[in-house]
Amino acid sequence: xxxxxxxxxxxxxxxxxxxxxxxxxxxxxxxxxxxxxxxxxxxxxxxxxxxxxxxxxxxxxxxxxxxxxxxxxxxxxxxxxxxxxxxxxxxxxxxxxxxxxxxxxxxxxxxxxxxxxxxxxxxx
Numbered sequence: 001x002x003x004x005x006x007x008x009x010x011x012x013x014x015x016x017x018x019x020x021x022x023x024x025x026x027x028x029x030x031x032x033x034x035x036x037x038x039x040x041x042x043x044x045x046x047x048x049x050x051x052x053x054x055x056x057x058x059x060x061x062x063x064x065x066x067x068x069x070x071x072x073x074x075x076x077x078x079x080x081x082x083x084x085x086x087x088x089x090x091x092x093x094x095x096x097x098x099x100x101x102x103x104x105x106x107x108x109x110x111x112x113x114x115x116x117x118x119x120x121x122x123x124x
């Protein structure tokens with residue numbers, strides 16, 4: 001069992017930056033690939049970014065590529081999402097997810113555990 005707690009959300013102006021954190025409790029964090037998702041029109045969960053269990057592989061949605069960076073610190077059982085050059089369309093609740101596999105996935109259905117989410121609001 002893995003429990004995930006997100007933090008770092010808030011209000012930011014367009015062009016600004018935020019860093020989200022997701023702290024994982026439980027065992028064997030290093031065996032889990034991690035992802036970040038957000039709701040989108042017509043989708044309960046839209047893929048944002050994902051990282052492999054060892055941090056060596058990352059994937060990004062086209063809409064955030066070059067602006068967002070996912071990383072992890074396995075010693076701290078934490079995954080991060082650095083969000084730069086933010087746009088109003090980035091406004092959403094951001095969810096952290098854990099997948100019991102070494103490689104990341106863009107599909108929300110392939111993730112086993114989810115956090116409660118953290119709100120990010122980008123004002124124009």
